[in-house]
Amino acid sequence: NLDASADTFPQDVVELIHYFGPVQPNQRVRAVPGAGLDVPIWILGSSLFGAQLAAMLGLPYAFASHFAPAELAAASALYRERFEPSRFLDKPHLMLALNVVAADTDAEAELLFSSLQQAFVNLRTGRAGPLPPPVEGYFGTLDGAAQAMLGQALACSVIGSPETVAAGIDDFVTRRGADELIVTAQVFDHAARLKSFEITAKAVANR
Structure with missing residues (x-):
């Protein structure tokens, strides 16, 4: 209203x-x-408030760790600790978001990932716009503050070859205790984006 x-x-x-x-x-x-x-109703959040609400209502909780990972650990712990069983769930169910950019080689994946890096720098400096094309060696051209910002904002990212992606996803799920994943791939070229998801799907299927 x-x-x-x-x-x-x-x-x-x-x-x-x-x-x-x-x-x-x-x-x-x-x-x-x-x-x-x-x-089915999910609470999607990037702060402690969403975690508390999902726990109180006994709902599944999804955390936007792909761009706001700062409170991931605290929100996950709070959700699990305060969860109240409901007609929807008898125990907590946590979904975490993860950037995954996969390609044939680590170097190619890092190049594709530079589009998302540029997008975040543009967003944080008031120049938001469409996803830019990849730029070779982009991260190395940034100053220390920008590199630190990307390291924090995109901390939940797995970038690389099929082998690297499989190991990275397995490590993320194990360390964070995710019951499900939201996987996103901000890749400029549509064909490369589809290939990234295909590689990721195979990596997850073989876990």
């Missing part, structure tokens, strides 16, 4: 869940389509 704010988000989530449940007698607002479908 017009009086809603960020403070009412928990109530908004509960209301949304209700709309996907069976229609109740005299219910004035009905979701069409949607009522009775029991669509």
